[in-house]
Amino acid sequence: MKLLNTLPTLILITLLSSPGWSTPFNELVERDGLFYKKFTDVPFTGEVTGNYRLGYIKDGKRDGAWVAYWSNGQLRHKGNYKNGKKEGAWVQYNGDGTPVVDDTGIFEGGVKVSD
Numbered sequence: 001m002k003l004l005n006t007l008p009t010l011i012l013i014t015l016l017s018s019p020g021w022s023t024p025f026n027e028l029v030e031r032d033g034l035f036y037k038k039f040t041d042v043p044f045t046g047e048v049t050g051n052y053r054l055g056y057i058k059d060g061k062r063d064g065a066w067v068a069y070w071s072n073g074q075l076r077h078k079g080n081y082k083n084g085k086k087e088g089a090w091v092q093y094n095g096d097g098t099p100v101v102d103d104t105g106i107f108e109g110g111v112k113v114s115d
Helices: 002-017
Strands: 028-031 034-037 046-050 053-058 064-069 075-082 085-092 105-108 111-114
Touching: none
Parallel strands: none
Antiparallel strands: 028 034, 046 053, 053 064, 064 075, 075 085, 085 105, 105 111
């Protein structure tokens, strides 16, 4: 009887700890500039994680805040995408932690407009 009383709690804990709210990045493929879940023809929408990345894809294009890390744990890049293009402040680093000057600055529509 005690097990029946704790069963709903165990189910709730299992559901809350599940990474089911995001899709691993390696489950996506890129075709013609859009991301799809493997074996589908519908552009993907949802949160992605894995491969040292965290971000959101909307209608197959990166959208919103993105962050990525090198395998050594160093920050690789951090910034926002809008409709698949860099937008706003971006910072990008080499694996040794030094900044990548060409990819760090303010972007509009994927084009760097200032440092």
